[in-house]
Amino acid sequence: MPPRIAYFPDSFHEVNGVAHTSRNFAAYARRHYVPMLCVRAGQTTRRLDPEGSFEALELGRSPLAVKMEKDLSFDPLFFRYSGLISETVRAFRPNIIHITGPSELGIFGAYFAWQLGIPLAASWHTNIHEYAGRRMRWLSRHMGAFGPKIEHGVETGSLDAVSRFYRLAKVLYAPNPELCTLLERTTGRPCHLMQRGVDTNIFTPAKRTRAANDGQLVLGYVGRLSVEKNVALLPRIDAELREQGVRPRWLIAGHGAEEAALRSALGDAAIVGVLHGEDLAQAYANLDLFVFPSHTDTFGNVVLEALASGVPAIVTPDGGPAHILHAAEAFTGPVGCIARDDDFSQAIARLLAQPEALAAMRASARDYALCCSWDAVFDRVLAAYPIVL
Secondary structure (H helix, E strand, C coil), X not given: CCCCEEEECCCCCCCCHHHHHHHHHHHHHHHCCCCEEEEEEECCCXXXXXXXXXXXXXXXXXXXXXXXXXXXXECCCHHHHHHHHHHHHHHHCCCEEEECCCCHHHHHHHHHHHHHCCCEEEECCCCHHXXXXXXXXXXXXXXXXXXXXXHXXXXXXXXXXXXXXXXXXXXXXXXXXXXXXXXXXXXXXXXXXXXXXXXXXXXXXXXXXXXXXXXXXXXXXXXXXXXXXXXXXXXXHHHHHHHCCXXXXXEEECCCCXXXXXXXXXXXXXXXXCCCHHHHXXXXXXXXXXXXXXXXXXXXXXHHHHHHCCCXXXXXXXXXXXXXXXXXXXXXXXXXXXXXXXXXXXXHHHHHCCHHHHHHHHHHHHHHHCCCCHXXXXXXXXXXXXXXX
């Protein structure tokens, strides 16, 4: 018998890795008849009609909710739902509560696990400590030699605080081995991989609409346009390529605080906002290379979506995207390049100078993505639950 899971995701309807994973976890539960209650934030408060073994309670945020990002908020008045959540969770009778972070929903999930005396599982999806450090740069960049020390202090303090929260759980999940090692060291709890999957029917090279003889180089980025994604590197890459005689066209999908700066620096770039479904799949498939300069992503599902679309990726050595490229190379062969910030433009130029190698990377990228299913991801998650039941 599968466990009865009360799932409290930080986000569900938004455009980010946590929401993407959460929607797929819910879909997995429906497909495999895993009893799941999903308690999540939404526009209005409503109890959704059960779909077989799947139930959902959606809670509207108050006007006092604090914007954390363009589509993410924290509601300090969420406690008003404590009675409704308690009633719903008790009626569902979960065997385990699973949270995704220290949001208002995560705090509620941890509280009810303690109150009901049932195990708590927690998955790590966002490097909050690294985000905190980078978002101090508005101040630290004016502090001279003390600036890096301030960032490091904020990052270290944030990691300690978040680790204390994660110690409440009996079992942890993280999207890459490096983070699992970090969490086991800072929390003393066992940590298992909870990677991301990809729908290879949606993301496929078959969605490419550009003419075969189109000689234009199209570079792309998909994700939040924010400082922690290191998107300020994109204009620098563009300038360095142009100095080498390469004139790329940019297709950038996403939104965030850095959008205006990118529009100014990349005047002829197509910055198209957030895309979904067929529009997003077509955008990926029409790229020649996927450029992802983030140092903070715990996994990088956009990289996997690009690979499924037959598009090689250029990523940094830090975080989950590099693990994706290493795993793919071990399985099917090279699918892109790992480069430091100073070397991105050179890496792109080297690939363009080797058209046969680039074609082989396209094929290998697609082959690797075909082996990355969501069912395999969540089968492993459920397999670790009995450790705490």
